[in-house]
Amino acid sequence: MLGVRYLRAKKKFSFVSIITIICVLGILVGDMVMITVLSVMNGFQDDIRDKILGMRAHINISAYSDQPLTDYKYVVDNIMNNKEITSAYPYIVLPCIMRSYGFTTLITVRSFEDNIFTTDKDFIKYFNFVEGNNKDMNTNDALIGSEMAKDYALSIGDTIDIISASGSFERGFKPQKTTFTIKGIYKTGYYEYDSRMVIVPLTTGQKMVGYDNAVTGVAVKVRNFFDADKVAKKIDTDLKEFYNVMPWMLFDRNFFQALHTEKLMLALILSFIILIAALNIASSQIIFVKDKRRDIAIIKTLGLRPSNVAKVFFLEGAIIGLIGTVLGVIFGILLANYVNEALDGIRIILQVIVNIIWFIPSKIGGLSIPIVPDFFPSDIYYVSGGLPSIIHASQVIMVASISFLLSVLFAIIPAYIASRYKPAEVLRYE
Numbered sequence: 001m002l003g004v005r006y007l008r009a010k011k012k013f014s015f016v017s018i019i020t021i022i023c024v025l026g027i028l029v030g031d032m033v034m035i036t037v038l039s040v041m042n043g044f045q046d047d048i049r050d051k052i053l054g055m056r057a058h059i060n061i062s063a064y065s066d067q068p069l070t071d072y073k074y075v076v077d078n079i080m081n082n083k084e085i086t087s088a089y090p091y092i093v094l095p096c097i098m099r100s101y102g103f104t105t106l107i108t109v110r111s112f113e114d115n116i117f118t119t120d121k122d123f124i125k126y127f128n129f130v131e132g133n134n135k136d137m138n139t140n141d142a143l144i145g146s147e148m149a150k151d152y153a154l155s156i157g158d159t160i161d162i163i164s165a166s167g168s169f170e171r172g173f174k175p176q177k178t179t180f181t182i183k184g185i186y187k188t189g190y191y192e193y194d195s196r197m198v199i200v201p202l203t204t205g206q207k208m209v210g211y212d213n214a215v216t217g218v219a220v221k222v223r224n225f226f227d228a229d230k231v232a233k234k235i236d237t238d239l240k241e242f243y244n245v246m247p248w249m250l251f252d253r254n255f256f257q258a259l260h261t262e263k264l265m266l267a268l269i270l271s272f273i274i275l276i277a278a279l280n281i282a283s284s285q286i287i288f289v290k291d292k293r294r295d296i297a298i299i300k301t302l303g304l305r306p307s308n309v310a311k312v313f314f315l316e317g318a319i320i321g322l323i324g325t326v327l328g329v330i331f332g333i334l335l336a337n338y339v340n341e342a343l344d345g346i347r348i349i350l351q352v353i354v355n356i357i358w359f360i361p362s363k364i365g366g367l368s369i370p371i372v373p374d375f376f377p378s379d380i381y382y383v384s385g386g387l388p389s390i391i392h393a394s395q396v397i398m399v400a401s402i403s404f405l406l407s408v409l410f411a412i413i414p415a416y417i418a419s420r421y422k423p424a425e426v427l428r429y430e
Contacts, residue, residue: 019284024324026277031328031403032335034270038395039336041263043388049256051190053248054122057091057219058228059235060251062244068214069243075218078238084222084231087120089113090215092205098198100160103152109162109198111205120221132156132184139204142180145194146187158182162198166210178208271402277324278406285317285414306419314408314415321407329400333391340386347372 061079063069072090079088092111097104117123117134130146137143142162144154154160159181166176180200188194206214222231228247236245249256335342351372358369376387 019287020320023277023281023284023320024327026280027274027321027324027403027407028328028331030270030274030277031325031399032332033273034267034399035329035332035391035396036335036339036389037266037270038263038399039389039391040339040387041259041266042390042392042395045256045259045263046390047388048190048259051126051188051193052252053225054126055188055190055193056248057217058222058225058248059220059232060217060244060246060248061220061235061239062217062246064244068209068211069217070214072215072218075239075243079218079220079235082231082234082238084224084227084234085220086223087221088218089116089120090202090217091219092202092209092211092216094164094205094209094216096198096208097163098160099163100152100154100158105152107148107162107196107198109164109200109205109208111200111202111208113202122221126188126190127186128188129184130187132182134184134199137183137201138181139201140178140180141183141201143184143186143199144182145197146185147191147195148198149182149185151195154182154185156182156185160198162208164208166208176208176210178204274399274403274406278321278403278410281317281320281407282410282413285313285411286417289313289414289418310415310419312415313418314411317411317414318408321404321411324407325400325403328403329396332399333396336389336391339389343375343387347375 061069061075069075069090076088076090079085089112092109094109096107096109098107114134114137117127131149132143134143142160144160149155159179161177161179163175163177166174180198186194186199200208202215206212209216220231220235222228225248229249232245232247236243239245354372355369358367361367362369
């Protein structure tokens with residue numbers, strides 16, 4: 001009970017001492033920020049992975065040495081007996097240059113069979129048409145992303161010129177221009193696709209790249225993309241290792257490894273906030289112990305053993321850490337769930353402050369009031385529709401455990417100092 005009593009302030013107008021509040025806030029903020037950041041990184045990683053794999057292959061089958069795949073129909077027929085495979089379709093992908101109404105930009109052209117948007121559930125899920133559609137596409141019809149349409153003021157019925165390189169390394173390459181009419185404008189939510197990818201029919205893509213009856217590869221979708229590595233080995237065995245069979249873990253390995261490393265580095269950096277807060281508990285408790293040294297000397301004189309004195313101040317530090325940890329977890333979970341609403345609120349507040357500051361200059365000098373930009377623009381962070389956030393219970397438990405254990409660990413220092421005070425020496429100078 002002494003430990004709880006010492007948490008109370010000396011001043012009659014304060015229930016909890018200022019120094020205790022600072023310690024609790026330090027732990028609270030550290031836990032809250034770490035849980036929120038880890039949850040956003042979880043959401044970002046899962047969102048990007050799902051969107052990329054939803055529109056790309058879980059397993060890619062191609063010929064060796066960057067050659068076109070000529071017998072793709074044989075490949076598709078042989079692998080579809082595998083029950084783990086949900087779909088397999090040929091595709092063509094090639095870098096191109098797009099020109100329209102005076103602008104020029106680099107794009108990626110992807111070609112699929114006409115029925116891909118009805119047979120592949122991932123395409124149905126992620127490709128949402130904001131204008132037009134993909135039905136009854138002609139040879140020179142094209143689908144573009146919503147960001148591309150916005151950036152270059154394109155709409156249904158507009159024409160674009162796409163310049164591709166037709167040929168091979170043996171025969172040489174020559175530029176080829178093809179004019180397309182925009183048939184549909186899609187939105188996937190993945191900025192790289194929405195701003196850089198143009199979809200054309202498979203036969204058109206074959207003409208653009210100069211393939212008579214060949215494709216870049218065969219894209220395979222499986223029931224659970226985490227099993228792609230196992231299914232890829234089975235496909236490789238069934239095709240007698242004549243083809244290059246690669247699961248998504250390999251051809252996107254660097255990207256997803258970079259995301260994982262970034263999350264670990266952020267967690268490591270943010271853990272210093274909790275460490276500093278725990279050190280703050282130790283330093284504030286040391287000051288508190290020195291302030292209470294006369295009380296410590298008196299209760300020791302009355303017979304309280306040094307170990308019991310240490311328990312009192314150890315308990316106090318542990319209680320501070322526990323309160324900060326519990327509140328940090330609660331507010332961290334709340335902030336992680338409403339991170340976009342919190343960012344919008346901060347942006348509105350900042351805009352109000354900017355409006356107040358620029359009010360007089362705008363009236364006198366005719367200057368326009370600056371607009372506070374988005375904190376996480378989609379063209380930089382590859383997501384649209386706000387920051388995704390996914391809370392993992394294991395991470396919350398880990399953060400709470402580290403926070404509380406550090407608080408307990410650093411509470412030992414002031415407890416030890418309190419237990420070492422000698423009553424005679426303290427009371428002599430009081």
